[in-house]
Amino acid sequence: MAYRVLIVDDSPAMRAFVRRVMEISGFDLAGCLEAANGLEALEVLRNEWVDAILTDINMPEMDGEELLRRLEADEALRQIPVIIISTDGTPVRTECMLQLGAKGYVTKPFRPEVLRAELERSLEVVHG
Amino acid sequence: MADVVLEQALTECTEEVLEQMFFIQPVEEAVPQDPPQNGDASHLSVDVDFSGEPSGRLLLRISKPAARSIAADFLAEEEAVLSDQQVGEVICELANIICGSVLTRVESRTSFRLGSPRLLIQVPEPEMRPSAVRSLALWNGNITIAMTMEPELCPGMTKFAS
Numbered sequence: 001m002a003y004r005v006l007i008v009d010d011s012p013a014m015r016a017f018v019r020r021v022m023e024i025s026g027f028d029l030a031g032c033l034e035a036a037n038g039l040e041a042l043e044v045l046r047n048e049w050v051d052a053i054l055t056d057i058n059m060p061e062m063d064g065e066e067l068l069r070r071l072e073a074d075e076a077l078r079q080i081p082v083i084i085i086s087t088d089g090t091p092v093r094t095e096c097m098l099q100l101g102a103k104g105y106v107t108k109p110f111r112p113e114v115l116r117a118e119l120e121r122s123l124e125v126v127h128g
Numbered sequence: 129m130a131d132v133v134l135e136q137a138l139t140e141c142t143e144e145v146l147e148q149m150f151f152i153q154p155v156e157e158a159v160p161q162d163p164p165q166n167g168d169a170s171h172l173s174v175d176v177d178f179s180g181e182p183s184g185r186l187l188l189r190i191s192k193p194a195a196r197s198i199a200a201d202f203l204a205e206e207e208a209v210l211s212d213q214q215v216g217e218v219i220c221e222l223a224n225i226i227c228g229s230v231l232t233r234v235e236s237r238t239s240f241r242l243g244s245p246r247l248l249i250q251v252p253e254p255e256m257r258p259s260a261v262r263s264l265a266l267w268n269g270n271i272t273i274a275m276t277m278e279p280e281l282c283p284g285m286t287k288f289a290s
Contacts, residue, residue: 010244011224013202013217017149020204058242087228093239107232108225109148 003123004031004048008041008055008067009085018054018085018115025116038062042070045077052122054115057086057097065100072101081122085115131277134234134260138273141229142264149225151201154264154271172216173248174223178231180240184259184277186230188223191269195219198266220245226273 005022009015015034023029033048035041037059044050053071057064064084071077081103086093089107097105104118146152172195176186190198192215199218200207223245231240258274 011217011221013199013214013221016203017221058244060244087225087232087242088239089228089232090236090239092237096239109145109229111148 002028002031003051004033005119006033006035006041006044006048006050006053008035008038008053008059008064010036010056010059012036014056014085021112021115022119024112025119027119036061038064038067038070041067045080050080052119053080053082054085054119055082057084057088057093065097068097068100068102083115083118083122085110131259134230134275134277135262137230137233138226138260138262138275139264141233142226142262142271142273145222145225145229146198146264146266149202150198150222152198152266154266172219174216174220174245175248176223176227176245177243178227178240179243180231181235181238182277184275186223186227187258187274187276188219188226188271189274190219190222190271194266194269194271197268198222216247220247227275230275 005027007015007018009018019029019032022032033044033050035044038055039062041053041055042062055064055067064086068082071080071082078101082101083104083106084097084102085106085108087108094105094107103122106115106118143154146154171189171191173187173189175188178184178186195215195218196207196210199205199210199215202218202221203210203214224242228242257276259277261272261274263270263272
């Protein structure tokens with residue numbers, strides 16, 4: 001599966017883990033991009049198109065909530081499905097992020113197959 | 129008095145995190161260890177502050193051999209090629225996930241915000257007694273998690289911890 005996915009997380013270890021999950025799920029890692037926070041993600045998206053964004057919420061510089069707002073405010077970028085990966089599994093936070101435009105929400109801890117299913121579902125919605 | 133609900137949540141969440149994302153199962157519950165001491169070179173210590181209702185702090189202490197094997201499992205690398213920095217980053221993430229998981233379980237009606245996990249060189253003197261402390265034995269060392277909450281869980285919250 002040659003999709004381009006942007007992983008946004010301030011933890012290098014978590015970015016590496018998500019890459020690993022994608023690899024064992026059969027995704028092509030050559031199209032995998034990384035950013036350490038929302039600002040870096042927007043910088044990447046100035047020059048690169050991606051099929052999906054996987055982002056944490058709590059990050060320095062710009063958090064996932066603000067990133068989602070910026071993406072939704074951009075006519076082109078709002079087409080990209082965003083999946084939240086967060087330790088905060090409270091209903092209030094989940095509902096908030098989905099209302100802001102996130103297409104999926106995965107709460108840590110998660111089994112690799114859960115992230116894979118969420119990613120595939122979001123990509124199918126967009127690409128059919 | 130220790131918070132039984134929080135103790136149970138600490139145990140269950142730590143086991144769940146280790147199993148689902150680090151692919152290891154604790155051997156058994158262990159006797160909680162003494163708080164980490166400065167100059168203890170045999171362990172890594174990480175803390176995570178959290179704010180919301182309640183606010184507080186999680187302190188995780190893990191033996192270095194266990195930390196290296198956990199990091200190797202998480203990153204799918206050989207222990208020998210891992211740098212100390214990589215091991216520290218993984219243990220910080222472990223503390224982050226456990227903290228979020230516990231808070232989601234015991235305070236699911238309100239959102240919370242986690243600070244960035246910090247690898248501790250100098251372990252600060254505890255400002256107050258932890259609300260709960262749990263230790264788990266791994267095959268090559270122990271992991272101890274202490275959580276301090278202010279205010280502590282109210283009795284009405286117990287149903288959220290099961």
